[in-house]
Amino acid sequence: MSRKNTICYLCGEPGADSRDHVPPKGLLPEFQYGKYQRITVPAHRKCNSATSDDEEYVRDLLIMEAEALHLPKHELITPKVWRSWSREAGFKRYSSIIRTAVPVNLITESGIYVGKALGVRPNIERIKSVGRKMVKGMICYDTGAIIGSCEIPIGLVPSRDLPELRSKDAKDPFWIGLSSDCCLHDICADTVAIRRVYEGIPMEGGHGIVVRFAILLWTLTLLSGVVFPMDAIRRKNFRFAINLTIDAWQRGAS
């Protein structure tokens, strides 16, 4: 690892002694590690492991939902999750999720009641913290810039609501950007994809970059938008869309 690559993407300090997967390895099916794009960024082991419990929590939630909804390919991850639940830490996590369960009515999209099920109340803050880590990781991978966590807003949308949201706000720069040729798209597994678009913008005291994200995690999509100074870019060959005002996006989209 060369010296410039040893900056930890999580704390911004030098001396990174490991590489972290974006998205977290736990969300990828085991035998597909090598099949799709493997994105890794430098991190300290201790910074990386600080969020591993949150990552496992998010994976547990997603797999429970995927199983309950009989989503295709849930069996790619299920065995690994069940194995982790059979260990002490995994069982604790599983129990803490189940403790929040309440009976809910299952209603089909056409409004027909089909029975009762257990619904769990997700810990939104833990999901957001995993989302922030993925946003930081992708920005570091794309541009070399290190972003502080407090500057990263995360919105959560059930993936099934995404098409409606997108068509309702079709003129929003967020969706226009993500539908443009400038959108970078990595499919990390059958269950995980990351879309993002970088755009140059004028900023107080110089130039800035705005990056918009849609991170598709199976049943859940995380939306984010981050602004950072152009000076933070450390990758010389990084290319972004510039001079694309909202008008230009809209012309391009029409």
Ligand SMILES: [Zn+2]
């Ligand atoms: Zn660190």
